[in-house]
Amino acid sequence: MVFEFIENFIVSNPKIGVIAIAVFISLIVTLANYFLMDKKRMKEIKERQKELQAELKKHKGNTDKEKEIGQELMSHAAEMLKHSFKPMLITILPIILIFGWMRKLLVDTSIAGTWFWWYLIGAIVSGMIFRKVFKLP
Numbered sequence: 001m002v003f004e005f006i007e008n009f010i011v012s013n014p015k016i017g018v019i020a021i022a023v024f025i026s027l028i029v030t031l032a033n034y035f036l037m038d039k040k041r042m043k044e045i046k047e048r049q050k051e052l053q054a055e056l057k058k059h060k061g062n063t064d065k066e067k068e069i070g071q072e073l074m075s076h077a078a079e080m081l082k083h084s085f086k087p088m089l090i091t092i093l094p095i096i097l098i099f100g101w102m103r104k105l106l107v108d109t110s111i112a113g114t115w116f117w118w119y120l121i122g123a124i125v126s127g128m129i130f131r132k133v134f135k136l137p
Contacts, residue, residue, distance in 0.1 A: 007105060014109040015118055021102065022122030025095060030130035032087040042083055042137040045076045052076075 010017030052073050059065040106115045130136075 010102075010105055011109060014106055014111045014115065018102065018106070018111065018115050018118045019122035021098065022119045023126040025098065026123050026126040026130055028094075029087070029091050030127065030134055030136065032091050033084070033136055034134045036087040036090065037083050037136070039135075039137065042080060045080050046137050049073060049076050 006017075010021070052069050056066060056069045056073075059069065102115065102119070106112055109115070111118060
């Protein structure tokens, strides 16, 4: 009953429906990141990366120092990727299923060829807002 209502709403208001789904998925992904990521460690890594970027500018031309700093930057980037991987693994399957459902649902609507772009814009904007609200790095 509720699912049917949602489908009918999306088909009759495809742009609003796709943006609403984008906001909902962004919220779920942000909540997964909020509860599953080590926010303290991520913040430490980001601060260290900023320091290293400044140090890299200071040592421009010194290839040995640039290489050393670059290696440390790469190790921090790898650690950040590792921390963001767990929430991504949990959220990716539901997102793939929702995308398949949306593609099938929106095939005969006015935004059949552009629904992904509506989704992408809604997801980027809402994701930025949710990251600020939840103070995620």
